[in-house]
Amino acid sequence: MVCGQSVDGANTLFGDYSSSQGENVLASFGTNSYPGEQDPTLDLAWSAGGSLLLMGAGAGLTKGMMYLDDVASGFGVFGRGVDSSPGQFRFFEVPNNAVELPVTLHQQKELSLLTAQTRNDLANDFDLLINELTPNQIDAIAEHPWTMRLFFGSAVESRVAGQIDNLVLDNPSHVLSDLTWTRRTNAPQDFYTLDGYGFDITGNSPASIFKHQSRPEIDSLVTYDSIPNDLGYRFINWLENN
Amino acid sequence: MTLISLDSELRPSGNAFVLSGKSFESETIEKLVFRPVGDQKYIIEDVAFIDCNVDSNVAVIRKGVTLKNVIFDNLVCKKPFEISAEAVLDNVVIKGNENPAMVWIRNQHEDRSEEIEFPDATLDVSEYVGELSITGIPVDSVVRNSDLHIVIKSSWLDEIDWKDLGFSPLSYWKLMAKKVSAAKCAEGIFSLPPKSGKNYERSMSELELLKDNGFV
Numbered sequence: 001m002v003c004g005q006s007v008d009g010a011n012t013l014f015g016d017y018s019s020s021q022g023e024n025v026l027a028s029f030g031t032n033s034y035p036g037e038q039d040p041t042l043d044l045a046w047s048a049g050g051s052l053l054l055m056g057a058g059a060g061l062t063k064g065m066m067y068l069d070d071v072a073s074g075f076g077v078f079g080r081g082v083d084s085s086p087g088q089f090r091f092f093e094v095p096n097n098a099v100e101l102p103v104t105l106h107q108q109k110e111l112s113l114l115t116a117q118t119r120n121d122l123a124n125d126f127d128l129l130i131n132e133l134t135p136n137q138i139d140a141i142a143e144h145p146w147t148m149r150l151f152f153g154s155a156v157e158s159r160v161a162g163q164i165d166n167l168v169l170d171n172p173s174h175v176l177s178d179l180t181w182t183r184r185t186n187a188p189q190d191f192y193t194l195d196g197y198g199f200d201i202t203g204n205s206p207a208s209i210f211k212h213q214s215r216p217e218i219d220s221l222v223t224y225d226s227i228p229n230d231l232g233y234r235f236i237n238w239l240e241n242n
Numbered sequence: 243m244t245l246i247s248l249d250s251e252l253r254p255s256g257n258a259f260v261l262s263g264k265s266f267e268s269e270t271i272e273k274l275v276f277r278p279v280g281d282q283k284y285i286i287e288d289v290a291f292i293d294c295n296v297d298s299n300v301a302v303i304r305k306g307v308t309l310k311n312v313i314f315d316n317l318v319c320k321k322p323f324e325i326s327a328e329a330v331l332d333n334v335v336i337k338g339n340e341n342p343a344m345v346w347i348r349n350q351h352e353d354r355s356e357e358i359e360f361p362d363a364t365l366d367v368s369e370y371v372g373e374l375s376i377t378g379i380p381v382d383s384v385v386r387n388s389d390l391h392i393v394i395k396s397s398w399l400d401e402i403d404w405k406d407l408g409f410s411p412l413s414y415w416k417l418m419a420k421k422v423s424a425a426k427c428a429e430g431i432f433s434l435p436p437k438s439g440k441n442y443e444r445s446m447s448e449l450e451l452l453k454d455n456g457f458v
Contacts, residue, residue: 127424128352130421131424131425133421134346134375135414135418135433136344138417139435142414142417142441143439143440143441162350165304166350166351168279169278169279169304169305169306170280172279172280177279181302183300183302236412239412239416239420240411240412
């Protein structure tokens with residue numbers, strides 16, 4: 001399913017190990033930053049200096065046209081679904097905005113926040129990071145610290161998935177309640193909704209973005225700031241000295 | 243190939259969804275996911291999965307699930323079989339040779355520091371060969387193969403003089419003790435390091451050191 005594919009993308013690093021994506025997303029909800037004249041979510045796409053790119057069928061259109069185009073093509077789900085049994089639709093709530101937005105945009109915002117926070121948490125708190133690594137992965141990193149680059153992405157994905165489960169456990173109507181984690185490394189997308197809308201989270205290197213944006217199954221690509229090259233070595237230093 | 247959907251096998255019963263008295267043999271299961279939301283409870287009782295293949299390689303069991311008298315025998319799943327330490331495991335058996343590829347049990351909520359009680363619970367992994375990581379449940383509740391599955395204590399980080407005893411600064415066993423500590427647990431159970439690793443022989447020698455010094 002390809003409709004209104006977008007990339008929530010690379011921000012400038014504001015410090016050694018912090019990502020500003022979460023703040024950008026949060027700001028998009030604020031009335032000070034967005035006085036209400038425009039659709040805040042679509043403004044998000046344009047406000048981050050090109051960090052949130054709109055692509056696909058709607059690329060090149062104005063914001064309003066993009067929105068209408070997405071609506072016309074069945075972009076996401078408006079309002080509420082219904083649920084009673086496992087694997088079926090659940091009620092989900094969306095913030096009370098002046099403009100009714102596609103649920104998938106709310107989901108993208110939530111996923112962006114979770115991803116940015118998770119990336120920063122794991123890069124800064126090695127207790128959290130080691131919790132997300134398997135014994136064999138830890139053994140491999142101890143042998144070859146550069147392999148952290150191979151495992152960090154799956155650690156982010158796994159932790160985000162776990163946090164979504166906990167959010168939904170506490171609040172069955174959470175906006176992310178209908179996301180399913182594919183888990184597979186070679187799956188075309190990391191999460192998909194009941195309607196088949198695909199999300200993927202990945203590092204923000206140009207090569208990674210290019211690789212993912214070419215997959216038709218990915219409708220929204222959420223990126224996080226790539227980890228520093230020396231993160232594996234810092235992790236090893238922490239293991240040795242703590 | 244017919245895909246089995248476990249969601250469609252669940253039957254409502256009060257506030258719970260129940261799957262009981264079933265044996266799945268040589269079936270292909272779409273996904274093995276039991277993920278209750280809100281106050282939902284899932285009860286999986288008297289169920290066997292024998293030589294089943296998880297098509298999506300997604301096998302996740304979360305808090306709110308009770309597994310009672312359940313056996314997973316040669317469950318083909320190329321990704322970790324993740325089980326929340328906050329699920330109730332009562333006479334659960336996982337066996338197989340790297341099927342699933344990994345068994346991973348840990349706390350679902352990281353602020354949960356106390357291991358919950360399982361008065362009569364047992365988890366039997368004694369016939370499971372593969373990568374194993376268990377924290378968040380009492381090690382005494384796990385039936386294991388002591389040659390393959392090693393109990394690691396977080397207290398070792400302080401109790402063992404790793405350098406004087408001749409351990410490598412990055413000893414696998416020290417790293418696993420660190421993992422237990424990071425999980426805010428006292429003990430955990432881990433598989434041996436992978437034989438393909440460069441440090442395998444060293445790790446096995448260090449395991450003997452642990453045994454010689456009475457830690458294992």
